[in-house]
Amino acid sequence: MTKLSKAFENKKAFIAFLTAGDPDLATTEKLIFEMVNNGVDLIEIGIPFSDPIAEGTVIQEADIRSLASGTTTEKIFDLVEKIRPRIDIPLVFMTYCNVVFGYGTEKFMQRCSQIGIDGIIIPDVPYEEKQELQPYTQKYGIELVSLVAPTSHDRIKNIAGDAEGFLYVVSSLGVTGVRSEIKTDIGELVSLAKSVSDIPCAVGFGISTPEQAADMCRKADGVIVGSAIVRIIAKYGKDSVQYVGEYIKSMADACHSISI
Amino acid sequence: MSKGRFGIHGGQYIPETLMNAVNDLETAYHYYQNDEDFNQELTALFQEYTGRPSLLYYAEKMTKDLGGAKIYLKREDLNHTGSHKINNALGQALLAKKMGKTRLIAETGAGQHGVATATVAALMGMECEIFMGEVDCERQALNVYRMELLGAKVHPVKSGTKTLKDAVNETFREWVSRIDDTHYVLGSVMGPHPFPTIVRDFQSVISREIKSQILEKEGRLPDVVLACVGGGSNAIGAFYHFIDDKDVRLIGCEAAGLGVDNPQNAATMANGRLGIFHGMKSYFCQDEFGQIAPVYSISAGLDYPGIGPEHANLKDTNRAEYVPVTDEEAVNAFEYLSRTEGIIPAIESSHAVAHALKLAPEMSKNEIMVINISGRGDKDVAAIARYRGVDIHD
Numbered sequence: 198m199t200k201l202s203k204a205f206e207n208k209k210a211f212i213a214f215l216t217a218g219d220p221d222l223a224t225t226e227k228l229i230f231e232m233v234n235n236g237v238d239l240i241e242i243g244i245p246f247s248d249p250i251a252e253g254t255v256i257q258e259a260d261i262r263s264l265a266s267g268t269t270t271e272k273i274f275d276l277v278e279k280i281r282p283r284i285d286i287p288l289v290f291m292t293y294c295n296v297v298f299g300y301g302t303e304k305f306m307q308r309c310s311q312i313g314i315d316g317i318i319i320p321d322v323p324y325e326e327k328q329e330l331q332p333y334t335q336k337y338g339i340e341l342v343s344l345v346a347p348t349s350h351d352r353i354k355n356i357a358g359d360a361e362g363f364l365y366v367v368s369s370l371g372v373t374g375v376r377s378e379i380k381t382d383i384g385e386l387v388s389l390a391k392s393v394s395d396i397p398c399a400v401g402f403g404i405s406t407p408e409q410a411a412d413m414c415r416k417a418d419g420v421i422v423g424s425a426i427v428r429i430i431a432k433y434g435k436d437s438v439q440y441v442g443e444y445i446k447s448m449a450d451a452c453h454s455i456s457i
Numbered sequence: 458m459s460k461g462r463f464g465i466h467g468g469q470y471i472p473e474t475l476m477n478a479v480n481d482l483e484t485a486y487h488y489y490q491n492d493e494d495f496n497q498e499l500t501a502l503f504q505e506y507t508g509r510p511s512l513l514y515y516a517e518k519m520t521k522d523l524g525g526a527k528i529y530l531k532r533e534d535l536n537h538t539g540s541h542k543i544n545n546a547l548g549q550a551l552l553a554k555k556m557g558k559t560r561l562i563a564e565t566g567a568g569q570h571g572v573a574t575a576t577v578a579a580l581m582g583m584e585c586e587i588f589m590g591e592v593d594c595e596r597q598a599l600n601v602y603r604m605e606l607l608g609a610k611v612h613p614v615k616s617g618t619k620t621l622k623d624a625v626n627e628t629f630r631e632w633v634s635r636i637d638d639t640h641y642v643l644g645s646v647m648g649p650h651p652f653p654t655i656v657r658d659f660q661s662v663i664s665r666e667i668k669s670q671i672l673e674k675e676g677r678l679p680d681v682v683l684a685c686v687g688g689g690s691n692a693i694g695a696f697y698h699f700i701d702d703k704d705v706r707l708i709g710c711e712a713a714g715l716g717v718d719n720p721q722n723a724a725t726m727a728n729g730r731l732g733i734f735h736g737m738k739s740y741f742c743q744d745e746f747g748q749i750a751p752v753y754s755i756s757a758g759l760d761y762p763g764i765g766p767e768h769a770n771l772k773d774t775n776r777a778e779y780v781p782v783t784d785e786e787a788v789n790a791f792e793y794l795s796r797t798e799g800i801i802p803a804i805e806s807s808h809a810v811a812h813a814l815k816l817a818p819e820m821s822k823n824e825i826m827v828i829n830i831s832g833r834g835d836k837d838v839a840a841i842a843r844y845r846g847v848d849i850h851d
Contacts, residue, residue: 247748248617248734250629251472257616270746294470294733299747321470321733325459329470329733346474348636356473367474371634 200315201287201340201362204239205397210363210419211236211410211452212399213426213445214291216243216259218268220434222276228430231442233284236449241318241421244273244292251320253374255424259431270300274308281313289316289342289362294329306333316340316362324356334361345390346370347381357390363397364390366417368404374424376403384416407451414455422448461650464773466766469649471629471736478636483651485556490658495555502547503662506580507537511663513670513827519797519817526680526820528813531667531829533691534802540832541660541691542573546642548659550577553640560584560635563642564628566593566621566687567758567805568600569832570644575609585609588627590620593757600836618751621687621761625735645688646765649736653765660694667827668698675825681706681816684829685808686779687723687759689768691831700776708816709768710808712754713781723752725764726772726779732763739769755784755844758805758832786811788844791834803832804841 204210213232217225225242232240245260245268252260277288290309297305297319309317317339322329324343334341340362345353347370357364366386368379387398400413401421413420429444430437460483461467469479489495503509512532520528533541550561561578562585565571571587578585587604591613594601604611617623625648632641643652646660664682671679682699684692686709699705714722722728725740732741734749742750742762754760771777787804790811795801802810806829813828820826834841842849 248622248626250626250735251633253630254616261617264748295741295743295747295749297747298731298733299743299745320472321736323469323471323473323476325469325476328459329468344473346472348474348477350477352473352476370474370636372630 199340199362201239201289202397204287205363205418207457208238209414209452209455209457210238210397210399211449212239212241212419212421213237214241214243214421214423215426215430216245216256216263217273217276218245218263218266219259219427219430220262221266222268222272224435224437226276226280227438228441229280229284231438232445233286235442235445236453237286237445238419239287239289241289241291241423242273242277244270244290244296246293246296249293251372253372253424255427255431256373259427270296274312277314278312287315288313289318290314291318294319294321297330302330303333306337306339309339310337314339316342318342318365320344324352345386347386353386353389354393357396358393360394360396363399365421366398366400368400368402373402375405379403379409383413387417407447410448410451411455414452420452461654463767463770466737466739466769467650467653468738469736470733470738471649472633474633475636478632479649479651481556485552486651486655489552489555495551499548499551502551503544507543507547508535509662510666510670511535513667513674516798519794522797523814523817525817525822526824526826527822528817529671529825529827530800531663531695531827533663534806534830534833538573538576539835540569540573540803541663541694542570542644543576544662544694545644545656545659545690546570546573546577549640549642549655550581550583554581554583556640558638558640560639561642562586562588562628562631562639563644564621564624565589565644566624566760567756567836568593568597568604569758571604571609571611572600572607574642575604575607578609579607586631587611588614588624588631590614590618590624592619593621596757596840597836621757622749645690646693646767647688647735647737647763653737653767656690657693657697657767660690661697663691663694663829664696664698667695671825671827678702678705679825679827680820681708682827682829683708683710683809683813685710685759685805685831686764686768687712687761687805688763689765691829693765693767695829696777707771707777708812709777709779710782710812711779712756712759712808713783714753714755716783717781721753723754723760723762724781725762727781729763734763737766739766740764755787755840756804756808758803759808780812782808782811788841790814791837791841800830801834802830803834804837806831807834
C-alpha cells in the first residue's frame with residue numbers, strides 16, 4: 198500500500214483537480230475542504246505555470262488568473278502546510294517541469310515532504326527523462342505519477358512496470374478539456390498496464406459527467422476530472438465553493454456506485 | 458542521461474502522447490540522413506528550387522567605411538522565400554513525406570518560417586497550418602497574407618504574450634491532438650530531440666558553403682563569423698562546420714530590445730538561467746519560480762525567451778560568444794546596410810550587422826569577418842518606418 202493507492206482502497210477513486218490560486222488562495226483553501234467534505238478521494242493541486250503546453254484553454258486561463266493574482270510556488274506550499282493536518286486524503290501537486298526545476302528540484306521535493314504532499318504529476322517529464330526528478334522524489338518519499346497515452350503502445354509496459362502511486366491514463370489525444378465522447382479503447386490501455394503491474398489506473402482528460410465517470414470506473418480504477426471543475430470556478434469565482442461541492446458530490450457518488 | 462544531449466542541455470521534455478512521434482521521427486531521420494536518394498533529392502531542391510549555393514558577397518564599401526576587417530556577407534536573404542528558413546523547411550517536409558505524413562504544421566515568429574513551410578507544403582502538395590502570435594500577425598501582416606496566398610491556414614495565437622513562445626505552445630497542442638498524418642516542422646534548433654539535431658543538420662549547409670567559398674576567395678578561413686540568435690537556427694547553420702576550427706571566433710547576436718537592463722528584452726544568454734521548457738533543457742528568461750518571462754524585441758523572429766541547447770553548450774564550453782544588441786542598434790544597422798551596400802537585411806539579421814559595426818573597426822585589415830544575412834528585410838520596411846515615426850502600413 199502506497200500513500201496514493203490509499204485513494205483506491207475498497208472503492209473506485211474520484212480524483213479532482215484545481216489550480217491553486219484561482220481566483221485566489223483563500224478560495225482554493227475553501228474549495229479543497231469542500232471537495233473533501235463531498236467525497237473526493239484524492240486532490241491534484243495545480244501549481245500554475247506561464248506556459249502549460251498540455252492544457253486546453255480552460256486550465257490555461259486558470260493559470261493566468263492565478264499568476265495574475267500573485268500566486269507563487271512558495272505561497273502554495275504555505276497554504277498546503279496550513280491545511281494539511283485537517284485533511285486525511287492523499288494530496289498531489291500537478292505542475293510543469295520548469296516550476297520544479299526553477300525552484301530547485303531537491304528543495305522542491307524536500308518542501309513537499311515537509312508539508313505532507315504525497316505525490317507529483319509532471320506532464321512534460323516522460324519516462325525517458327524521469328532521472329530529472331526521481332532521485333529527489335525517492336529521497337523525500339514523494340510518489341512520481343507516470344502517464345500513459347493512447348499513442349503509448351509498446352511503451353506502456355515499461356511505464357506501468359516502473360510506475361509509482363497510480364497510473365494516469367490519458368483518455369484521448371490532445372490537451373486537457375471537456376469532451377463529449379471518448380473514443381480510445383480505455384479497457385485495452387488498462388489491461389496492458391495491468392499485465393505488468395497491479396498499480397491502480399485512473400483515467401483523465403475529457404471527463405465531465407457522472408455518466409462518463411461511471412463508465413470509466415467500469416474500465417479502470419478511478420477517474421480524474423480537471424477542466425469541468427475549473428470551468429465552474431471560472432464562472433463563479435470566489436462564490437464557486439457551493440457549486441463545486443455539488444458537482445464533486447455528483448461525480449464522487451457516480452464513481453463510488455461502481456463496485457470494485 | 459537521456460538522448461539528444463549537448464553537454465547538459467537538450468533532452469526530450471514533452472508529454473507522453475508525443476513520445477512515439479518523436480521516436481518515429483528519430484528513426485526515420487537516422488535512416489534517411491544517410492540515404493543516397495533522399496540526399497540527392499534534397500540537394501536538387503536546394504539547387505533548383507532555393508537557388509543554392511547562396512552567394513558569399515564581399516561588402517567592399519562597408520569594409521572601407523569601417524576601416525577594419527574585410528567583411529563578407531553570406532546571402533541567405535537571396536534564397537527562395539527570402540531567408541534561411543527554407544533550408545530546414547525543405548528538409549523536414551521531404552522527411553515528413555517519406556514518413557507518409559500529409560499535413561504540416563509550424564509555429565512562426567516573424568513569419569519567415571511560416572512562409573517557408575507554406576511554400577514547401579504547396580510544392581509538395583501537403584496540407585499546411587501555421588500558428589502565429591496575434592501580436593506578430595499585426596507586426597508582420599504581409600507575411601500572414603503571403604502564407605494564405607500559398608494555401609496555408611494561419612491561426613493567430615491569442616494566449617500568453619501572443620508572440621513566438623505562445624505560437625510554439627499552440628503548435629505543440631495541435632500536434633498532440635493530431636499526430637497520425639501530421640508532422641510538426643519545428644523552425645529552429647530547439648524543442649525536444651531530435652529537432653535540434655535535424656534542424657542543425659539541414660541548416661549546416663550554410664557553414665559548409667561559407668567554408669568552401671571563403672577558401673576559394675581568400676585561401677583561408679575567416680577570423681570571425683557573426684549571426685543573429687533567437688532560437689538559433691541560422692547561427693548554428695553558420696557556425697557548425699567551424700566548431701572544430703578553434704581559431705574562428707563564433708559570435709551570436711541576441712535581441713536586447715530596449716536594453717539588457719530593461720525588462721523589455723529577449724537576451725537569453727545575458728539574462729536567462731538554466732531551465733526546462735519547450736521540450737529541452739537550456740537557458741531561458743524566467744522569474745525566480747520558473748515562470749517564463751514575457752520577453753520583447755522589435756524583431757518578431759528573435760522575440761523568444763529561450764535558445765537552442767547546442768548554443769547553450771557552445772556558451773558553456775566557451776566555444777561561441779553571445780552578445781546583446783538593442784532595437785536601436787539593430788534599426789541603425791538595418792538602415793546602414795541598406796544605404797551602404799544596397800542590401801536591405803531582415804531586422805533579425807540586422808542584429809548581427811549591428812555587432813559587426815562595433816567589431817569590424819577594432820579588427821585589422823588582414824582579418825576576415827563573415828556576417829550571415831539570414832533573411833531579407835522587405836517584410837520589415839513598414840515596421841522600421843513606424844519605428845522612425847513614419848506612418849505607413851503594410
